[in-house]
Amino acid sequence: MLGKLTWSAIPFDQPIPLVAGGVVIVALLAVLIWVVVKGHLPYLWREWITSVDHKRIGVMYVLLASVMFLRGGSDAILMRIQQAIAYQSQGYLPPEHYNQIFSAHGTIMIFFVAMPFVIGLMNLVVPLQLGVRDVAFPTLNSVGFWLTATGALLVNLSLVIGEFARTGWLAFPPLSGLVYSPGVGVDYYAWSLQISGVGTLVAGINLVTTVLKLRTRGMNYLRMPMFCWTTLASSLLMVAAFPILTATLAMLLLDRYLGFHFFTNEAGGNVMIFMNLIWAWGHPEVYILVLPAFGIFSEVVSTFSGKPLFGYRSMVLATMAICVISFMVWLHHFFTMGAGPDVNAIFGIASMIIAIPTGVKIYNWLFTMYGGRIRFTTPMLWSVGFMVTFIIGGLTGVLVAVPPADFILHNSMFLVAHFHNVIIGGVLFGAFAGFTYWFPKAFGFRLDERWGKAAFWCTFIGFYVTFIPLYAAGMLGMTRRMQHYDVAVWRPWMIVAVIGMAILTMAVVCQVVQLVVSIRNRESLRDRTGDPWDGRSLEWATSSPPPVFNFAISPDVRGEDAYWEMKAKARQQQFAHAQPEYQDIEMPRNSPTGFVCAFFASIMGFALIWHIWWMVILGLIGAWATFVVFAWRDHDEYVIPAADVARIDRANIEERRNLVSLAGSV
Amino acid sequence: MNLLDPQGPVAAANSTILVDSVAIMLAIVVPTIVAILGFAFWFREGNPRARYQPDFVYSGRVELVVWSIPALTVILLGGVAWIGSHQLDPAAPVPGTGSPVRIQAVSLDWKWLFIYPDQRIATVNTLTVPAGAELNFQLTSSSVMNVFFIPQLGSMIYTMNGMVTRLNLRADNEGKLQGLSAHFSGDGFPDMMFDVNVISQLAFPDWVAATAKSDAVLNEESYKKLMQQGIEAGRPVYRLDDPRLFDLIATQHIPPGPGPQVASDAPHSGGQHAR
Ligand code: HEM
Ligand SMILES: [Cu+2]
Ligand SMILES: [Cu+2]
Secondary structure, three states, X not given: OOOOOOHHHOOOOOHHHHHXXXXXXHHHHHHHHHHHHOOOHHHHHHHHHOOOOHHHHHHHHHHHHHHHHHHXXXXXXXXXXXXHHXXXXXXXXXXXXXXXXXXXXXXXXXXXXXXXXXXXXXXXXXXXXXXXXXXXXXXXXXXXXXXXXXXXXXXXXXXXOOOOOOOOOOOOOOOOOOOOOXXXXXXXXXXXXXXXXXXXXXXXXXXXXXXXXXXXXXXXXXXXXXXXXXXXXXXXXXXXXXXXXXXXXXXXXXXXXXXXXOOOOOOOOOHHHHHHHHHHHHHHHHHHHHHHHHHHHHXXXXXXXXXXXXXXXXXXXXHHHHHHHHHHOHHHHHHHHOOOHHHHHHHHHHHHHHHHHHHHHHHHHXXXXXXXXXXXXXXXXXXXXXXXXXXXXXXXXXXXXXXXXXHHHOOEHHHHHHHHHHHHHHXXXXXXXXXXXXXHHHHOEOOOHHHHHHHHHHHHHHHHHHHHHHHHHHHOOOEOOOOOEOOHHHHHHHHHHHHHHHHHHHHHHHHHHHHHHHHXXXXXXXXXOOOOOOOOOHHHHOOOOOOOOOOOOXXXXXXXXXXXXXXXXXXXXXXXXXXXXXXXXXXXXXXXXXXXXXXXXXXXXXXXXXXXXXXXXXXXXXXXXXXXXXXXXXXXXXXXXXXXXXXXXXXXXXXXXXXXXXXXXX | OOOOOOOOHHHHHHHHHHHHHHHHHHXXXXXXXXXXXXXXXXXXXXXXXXXXXXXXXXXXXXXXXXXXXXXXXXXXXXXXXXXXXXXXXXXXXXXXXXXXXXXXXXEEOOEEEEEEOOXXXXXEOEEEEEOOOEEEEEEEEOOOOEEEEEOOOEEEEEEOOOOOEEEEEEOOOOEEEEEEEOOOOOOXXXXXXXXXXXXXXXXXXXXXXXXXOOOOEEOHHHHHHHXXXXXXXXXXXXXXXXXXXXXXXXXXXXXXXXXXXXXOOOHHHOOOOOO
């Protein structure tokens, strides 16, 4: 009846996950009860859960990422403490726990922190920058988000029911095969990624279509803000790469569920095919994450330097070059498999070639600052911190692309330090920069600068104190994923790293306090004009937060830095232009499709993990029926009358006029 | 285990390339970081002496320089990578003094088995080798993937079931080193560290002779016991019964290791506890 699920699946004998899980469940219940009792449920349902507004969905993505960041960060703390004390001892985490923790940490950080964070920001900002009313497929967008949330839910469920994978964030067979991992951990891993992978794929399709098809009048490709270009490149990679992941995991699942032999030791299975396939997805994946971050830095550096982006066309070229080359380097992840000197050398050189466009980007940001008038707000601090940190990560990255150097650095702590160097210094700094930069756009008030800067400095310093020691430990031969060790020279570095972790924890506290303080002081931080930073692109041309329809009148773009030019023109003409003619606007209706679909997908995923076949069928039918109902809908849009549009827009125009004339008079 | 304190020619060449590559890159990375901090500081809003040039958005000359600096660095490093990959290919010969020693390494769950087919002996978790001689490794795995790595001798290599990888090394100085597995392989993974004893070429035959006197015999049967999941705290040595044992493992005539043996359907007790 319940497949493999029995009471023994609940780890009563293991206090840490049980207590952690219990606390989370109690907290969730408390929030839920509060929502219901206070009567917020209808509001949440109407305005958020069923919303197909790209801004709302973007915010929900970022919220999911932030919550998951707390989970992934807790895992990091657990690991750092373990490695600090597990010298000549077992520490406090037995191997079966430690191994789950690094696997969960990696999986969560990549798939449920970094991915939703950048997808959320792209969702929020790209339609605004393109001057359009929504993404190409609004309901699909909501489906994508909720499927991602399903994946995150399943991963966290493994904390209290069963176990998570103990095979690392890429679950290499044969270790992840049924023979060596008979438990449900790998199934939790694989099904969460299969379900959220569908979500990522539709998000990619949606964003590609939006950028290619939905630009406002005059917004040709070479007038698009840099962030739109990097979004295009990143989503193209999502569309091209995620099916590889899905297929690879599907083969692994066939091995595990139906006795296939793609990757088993027996019957002609070949583990090296898994290696190749997973990295054929895995390397593009890192660029899926970092390209949007590059876009964010381009926007931020240009805005706060008060200059257009230097070498815009060069930047476009560099972005697209990275997009293409990133598919041709996957083998650098296993130089040490003995592929032979020609293969190794060619893939090593190909990997270095990616460093060229990346270097170009750094120099272009550098020259954007040159001759600028730089305002050091929090987003700008993240950007300068990024440039410095990312170069160091790039250096160590090119180093491990030199095969003979990788022969002694592969899988070491040095490698762990390298990828955190680029992932924290690149993706995470970018996400935080974007978060503080666009927060006023999403919510109508700025974030507190003092706490924001404190968060930056703690992260910046904490990062170096945590990860420089890991570089050192790697140079001392320390390999990754060590639950304990007996080598004395590694110990001091692990202790320094734990101090760094404490500083990083303070950084997270600063971020939380920043949010609380800003919400409390929101009236004084209010952004009335919609243009708090003296911005250059179209998202600043509408109010903060923007109305559902984003723009009352579709903007007409005449060049790069569209909004900057509009402001300059308005100043010249002393606002002599006529009153705009407002028209009715059609907007997509809310739809519970995404939520309901994900609800059934969660049931199906859970049932698949535990082999509860009747429940699998139930979930499948439910999800499918949801789609059918959606496909048969009659009305999918509603109309906002011109009068309402006019009323909403006039208020904003008034505020904005004051701003522009004030700015013009100084 | 310091990578910068190599004890053999392969490790020495690896670390030289490592240091040289870092030096080449630092030559452009340091000035770039200085420029970033310098520009950011000089062009701050409050600096009256900085000239605001909002129209400085394109310059062909700057673009040229900006593309050439990374390109030139990569050409230089690409050369290093090409030559290095060929000279330091794990399978490339590493000539030494005296006759080469053949060693067949098998990664088991969770220990290392070293078979000396010519000497008809085998050891677990200790590798004893003569200084100065070429060491020809053939490697495979009894079950999951592992990576064979002795940091101070250089170049690591994967071990995979049903496949044989090759690696040639040389240890130049007598002494004790440590090796490990550099690819996660399950609960007992951290205990896959092994001792490396580098002894003189004169002492090596004595060690072989002493080891060959061992009561324990390694044959298919005792190997199958050894490959059960578990940690080996001691350092057992064996007389080798059949010098073709490695081939039998690598060709799967001896089936792969069995995985966890706990007959329990409790889902979170999938693995035999390491301790
Ligand atoms: C916030 C500070 C962070 C700390 C202190 C930290 C720490 C760690 C540690 C200790 C490990 C395991 C090392 C080992 O035992 O081999 C690890 C692995 C990993 N981390 Fe982080 N991490 C942090 C943030 C991140 C972020 C933001 C990401 C990605 C967005 C990330 C992605 C990964 C991945 C993919 C792994 C590999 C997991 C595996 O071995 O399978 N980490 N991290
Ligand atoms: Cu890669
Ligand atoms: Cu192989």
